Amino acid sequence: xxxxxxxxxAISLSIDSFAVSVSCGLIMAEITFWKATRIGISLAVFQxxxxxIGWFIGTRxxxxxSSFNYWLTFGLLLVIxxxxxxxxxxxxxxxxxxxxxMDPKVIIGMSIATSxxxxxxxxxxxxxxxxxxxxxxxxxxxxxxxxxxxxxxGKKIGTRFGSKMEIIGGIILIxxxxxxxxxxxxx
Numbered sequence: 125x126x127x128x129x130x131x132x133x134a135i136s137l138s139i140d141s142f143a144v145s146v147s148c149g150l151i152m153a154e155i156t157f158w159k160a161t162r163i164g165i166s167l168a169v170f171q172x173x174x175x176x177i178g179w180f181i182g183t184r185x186x187x188x189x190s191s192f193n194y195w196l197t198f199g200l201l202l203v204i205x206x207x208x209x210x211x212x213x214x215x216x217x218x219x220x221x222x223x224x225x226m227d228p229k230v231i232i233g234m235s236i237a238t239s240x241x242x243x244x245x246x247x248x249x250x251x252x253x254x255x256x257x258x259x260x261x262x263x264x265x266x267x268x269x270x271x272x273x274x275x276x277x278g279k280k281i282g283t284r285f286g287s288k289m290e291i292i293g294g295i296i297l298i299x300x301x302x303x304x305x306x307x308x309x310x311x
Contacts, residue, residue: 129300129303130258130259130262131262131266132296132299132300133245133263133296133300134262134263134265134266134267135266135270135296136205136208136294136296136300137171137175137239137241137242137245137263137266137267138171138263138266138267138269138270138271139208139270139292140208140237140238140239140241141167141168141171141238141239141267141270141271141274142270142271142273142274143274144167144234144237144238144271144274145163145164145167145270145271145272145273145274145275145277145278146274146275146277146278147278148160148163148225148234148274148275148278149274149275149276149277149278149279149280150278150279151225151278152225153279155225155275155279159225159226160271160272160275160276161272162226162231163225163231163234163271163275164267164268164271164272164275165268166231166232166234166235167234167235167238167239167267167268167271168264168265168267168268168271169235169264170232170235170236170238170239170242171235171238171239171242171263171264171267172242172260172261172263172264172267173239173260174239174240174242174243174246175242175243175245175246175249175259175260175263176246176256176260177243177246178242178243178244178245178246178247178248178249178250179246179247179249179250179254179256180246181246181247181250182246182247182248182249182250182251183250185247185250186250186251194251194252194304194305194308194309195305196248196251197248197251197252197301197304197305198301198302198304198305199301200244200245200247200248200301201245201248201298201300201301201304202298202301203244204241204244204245204294205294205295205296205298205301206294206298207241207294208241208291208294209291209294209295212288212291212294213291242263248304252304
């Protein structure tokens with residue numbers, strides 16, 4: 125996997141964490157750097173580990189799908205990308221209730237919820253050549269950076285750009301899926 129493709133993938137997977145982090149910044153406008161770091165680390169660890177778990181699952185089923193693995197990879201990224209786009213444009217009725225964002229159950233819940241897509245993407249990693257350590261570091265670091273920026277943005281400018289960023293993330297995932305498919309047929 126090329127480094128540009130990996131960076132785009134990491135950015136796309138980090139969009140959910142960014143959106144959640146913006147919400148955290150809005151809810152806890154007085155959040156400290158260390159509390160934000162705690163949230164960012166949790167989001168990053170889960171976002172980085174889920175593709176590894178997915179890769180492990182994918183390597184166990186690769187023999188069953190080896191004849192159409194590029195189509196499966198494309199399909200998974202297409203579905204995830206379309207879901208991200210759909211989630212960003214559907215009508216949201218947000219309820220503003222007070223939650224304790226620093227409660228470990230809340231942090232872990234947010235971390236799992238934002239990293240499910242990464243698990244599915246990780247399954248597709250079993251079907252292409254990747255450096256798993258580089259993927260883990262890039263996705264984790266990017267998610268941490270986006271989470272910290274999201275909290276800062278939430279504190280400063282609000283949610284004006286949240287849904288637009290999810291649309292862009294979804295489009296990028298779809299384009300990566302198309303690129304993987306085209307690379308397979310161009311070789």
